[in-house]
Amino acid sequence: MGYRIALIGAGIISQSHLDALRGMEAFEPVAIADIQEERVKEQAAKYGLRPYTDYREMVRAEKPDAVAVSLPHFLHKEAAIWCLEEGCHVLLEKPMALNREECDAILEAEERTGRRLLVGHTQHFIPENRKAKELIESGTLGELVMVQDIRHVRYFTEQRPAWFLEKAKSGGGILMNLGSHSVDKLQWLTGARVTSVKAHVTHHGSRGDVEGSALAYLQTDRGFAATISLSGYEGVPINETHLLFTKGMIKLQTRGGLWISEEGRFREVGWETGKAPFVLQYEAFLRLMETGDAGDCSGAYARSIVSIIETAYASAEAGEELPVPEQPMRSSC
Ligand SMILES: NC(=O)c1ccc[n+]([C@@H]2O[C@H](COP(=O)([O-])OP(=O)(O)OC[C@H]3O[C@@H](n4cnc5c(N)ncnc54)[C@H](O)[C@@H]3O)[C@@H](O)[C@H]2O)c1
Structure with a gap:
């Protein structure tokens, strides 16, 4: 048993x-x-x-x-x-x-x-994400210079449980909920840690009191910067991450596909489906x-994601770029 x-x-x-x-x-x-x-x-x-x-x-x-x-x-x-x-x-x-x-x-x-x-x-267990991480870690594409993550999801649908749209219960809208996947993907795929954030959010949702879009510019401790663009209004679903290196690029569509550049074109990369x-x-x-x-997937790592998102909300409120506070050292980290 x-x-x-x-x-x-x-x-x-x-x-x-x-x-x-x-x-x-x-x-x-x-x-x-x-x-x-x-x-x-x-x-x-x-x-x-x-x-x-x-x-x-x-x-x-x-x-x-x-x-x-x-x-x-x-x-x-x-x-x-x-x-x-x-x-x-x-x-x-x-x-x-x-x-x-x-x-x-x-x-x-x-x-x-x-x-x-x-x-x-x-995100760590999705096969195309794992394959992308393997390609990034192989180092064949040279230095990573930027990451662009873009996600579009209709966020204010009737099917979404009401608590997601109440800031007091959810902590925020698309940035808190789906942004936690984007920030996680950025850090986990690249091994970098976000050091500062400048964010802008909008509130045009048809329900609740949470933001419906967020655009964030993030600096990392690995010398590259990233943008995360999240929109929850009308449109077409997108879930795409572009990683641009000195010798090429990777395009990752989580739940969609994975491509690597080769002689000026994108070549589709396969992966083993494996376990769910x-x-x-x-x-x-x-x-x-x-x-x-x-x-x-430790608590210390998960705290870093929450900390970046909290900094992003503070940045949007203040209208300026803010540093992500240092993670306190703990024996369990
Ligand atoms: N990993 C992923 O890809 C992924 C996907 C969706 C949701 N999530 C996360 O999973 C969590 C739940 O999301 P969901 O979409 O299932 O939401 P949901 O609203 O469908 O489910 C939450 C459930 O909690 C119940 N609940 C509320 N208060 C309770 C209490 N005091 N005791 C017991 N039950 C209570 C509600 O009745 C509801 O059935 C969130 O943290 C969400 O961000 C993760």
Whole structure:
């Protein structure tokens, strides 16, 4: 029998977690909790789990080895800390929390309890992203001089759960939610760390009080700069990252394709599909539980993403470029 795991949150992303866990011997999913009774009962019946409407009651009754937290962002801190204190290892959905202070509280609880935390930065497990990272690390394209990341998603649709559009619950709009993937991709693909940000945001959404676009110019500690352009208004979906080097370029469409320049043209690059991204994410979680190694999904790394986004909001507010505060040193970093 595998490690007993319980899920907190039975919303959209819980489906990907449960589909991954279904095929893994290392884990035994036992229960799921959500305040929406009908939703949790339906999800529990589909996957043969015990349903709860109170996650604390679930954790106390089931005593799982681990939990996966897929809650609105403002609940990440309280759920992660509470579960760590109850003795569970925690797989926490991105973004880690609303701000640096909340991330620090989670990191402190991880250190104090000796239980471990993995933050679900799924970009690391998507095969074309991994192939792009391999090409970048091969060094054949010379020096990296700039990165341009552009994402367009219709953000204010009726299907989007309302909490995403309430700043108090989500921490922000497209910058917080999808920007955390863009910033993660930038840092993880290149190995660089963002040192300063100048950002501009707009608020023209049809629902809620969050920004609907963000444009950020980011400097890194590796001598190249990047732009991240996020738009949530009308248009056509785009998810594209351009990496420009001294000897060529890479075009990555996450969930679309991967190209490398060759003699003045783009040549499509293939990759092995392999295991599903959420299966790989759970394998990373398993490794963490068994060896203590969080790899590149540690809480300290995830905090750096939140810190950059917090700096971007502050920059947009101040109308000037701001440095990203230094990450405090911790023994678990
Ligand atoms: N890794 C990815 O690619 C990816 C994709 C989508 C969402 N996410 C992240 O996953 C998290 C959840 O997003 P989602 O799209 O599933 O949202 P969602 O709104 O569909 O699901 C959240 C669920 O939490 C439940 N909930 C709210 N308060 C609760 C409480 N106190 N106790 C128990 N349940 C409670 C809600 O009823 C809802 O069912 C967010 O952090 C989001 O950013 C990650």
